[in-house]
Amino acid sequence: MSTISTSSTERASRSLSGASSLVQHGAALVFGVMILFAVGFLPMSFAHNAAHDTRHSFVFPCH
Amino acid sequence: MFRSLIFSACLIGVVLGLTLTAIQSFGVTPILLSAEQFEVAEQPDANHHAGESTDAHHHEHGAQTAHHHDEPAAPGHHEVSEAHEAGGHHHDANAWSPADGAERVLFTALSNVLAGIGFAAILLVLMNVLRERGLLKPTPLTGLTFGIAGFLAIFVAPSIGLPPEIPGMNAAALESRQYWWLFTVVAAAVGLGFLFLAPRWRKLFGLPFLVVPYLWIPAHPAGPRFANTDPAAVSALTELHQQFIWASGLSNLAFWLLAGILCALAVKRLSGKSYGHADAPA
Numbered sequence: 578m579s580t581i582s583t584s585s586t587e588r589a590s591r592s593l594s595g596a597s598s599l600v601q602h603g604a605a606l607v608f609g610v611m612i613l614f615a616v617g618f619l620p621m622s623f624a625h626n627a628a629h630d631t632r633h634s635f636v637f638p639c640h
Numbered sequence: 641m642f643r644s645l646i647f648s649a650c651l652i653g654v655v656l657g658l659t660l661t662a663i664q665s666f667g668v669t670p671i672l673l674s675a676e677q678f679e680v681a682e683q684p685d686a687n688h689h690a691g692e693s694t695d696a697h698h699h700e701h702g703a704q705t706a707h708h709h710d711e712p713a714a715p716g717h718h719e720v721s722e723a724h725e726a727g728g729h730h731h732d733a734n735a736w737s738p739a740d741g742a743e744r745v746l747f748t749a750l751s752n753v754l755a756g757i758g759f760a761a762i763l764l765v766l767m768n769v770l771r772e773r774g775l776l777k778p779t780p781l782t783g784l785t786f787g788i789a790g791f792l793a794i795f796v797a798p799s800i801g802l803p804p805e806i807p808g809m810n811a812a813a814l815e816s817r818q819y820w821w822l823f824t825v826v827a828a829a830v831g832l833g834f835l836f837l838a839p840r841w842r843k844l845f846g847l848p849f850l851v852v853p854y855l856w857i858p859a860h861p862a863g864p865r866f867a868n869t870d871p872a873a874v875s876a877l878t879e880l881h882q883q884f885i886w887a888s889g890l891s892n893l894a895f896w897l898l899a900g901i902l903c904a905l906a907v908k909r910l911s912g913k914s915y916g917h918a919d920a921p922a
Contacts, residue, residue: 609761622735638817
């Protein structure tokens with residue numbers, strides 16, 4: 578994985594927006610995890626039956 | 641930023657989900673449908689699904705295949721559907737399920753798109769955080785690397801302990817496998833993160849994360865591998881299972897490589913934007 582050098586001004590602006598960046602990235606992460614939980618793990622039968630082939634394809638534990 | 645991430649994830653998820661649906665139609669879906677021909681209801685004397693709680697496990701393929709398929713039934717099929725009618729198992733035959741054919745494909749495509757959106761959102765967040773910290777330059781090549789890491793963490797790592805399964809296989813309790821799956825995937829992702837990103841000897845911190853999940857794997861119940869114990873069915877299912885491991889492996893690899901490239905391109909585009917707008921809050 579390659580690295581890129583960052584200037585001090587970039588670093589300063591990053592720390593300013595750091596908190597907001599953390600919240601926004603965290604929210605996007607939660608969004609992704611919740612969708613995956615619904616597709617792959619919800620135990621209700623309609624969720625299981627609707628997403629059955631997807632669960633098998635991704636090797637989510639099923640049945 | 642949040643809005644851009646979610647928008648990109650949705651767009652990428654639609655592309656990924658539809659691509660996966662197309663790839664599945666060649667390998668995964670025909671195998672699943674063939675395996676369902678052999679699905680049986682639970683025998684009272686078998687230790688099939690031992691310890692599995694009934695509310696966590698409802699599906700009606702056994703019932704559905706017993707009544708809907710016109711093809712000659714597998715040997716042993718009839719006795720089994722009689723066992724089902726006698727209430728010998730806990731599959732919820734009244735639960736809604738998409739009808740085989742267009743409806744089932746439609747719901748599978750929809751679930752694939754949702755899974756694509758979910759995985760893309762996580763990949764985009766990881767890549768963008770690493771980019772912001774100067775640890776990642778989003779290019780198609782780093783995207784491919786991420787795709788391979790995703791394939792290793794989400795498909796290969798759990799499959800080492802719990803190989804891909806076709807319908808009608810006996811397995812350990814669903815919940816313990818789900819917890820193990822989650823733990824293994826997270827541990828593998830952390831382990832690979834160390835291996836790829838940590839400097840020099842600190843890469844070694846990744847090894848325990850890659851090994852620990854296999855110290856305990858939810859054991860398969862003793863006894864037959866498949867719920868249908870007819871010898872002809874077992875040999876057909878064994879063959880289907882081998883094919884399924886390859887089919888699901890290859891379709892997952894294609895999914896993850898495409899996911900990695902698309903997410904890298906999206907992060908590159910986002911980074912171009914954020915320099916212009918100073919990361920305006922969404």
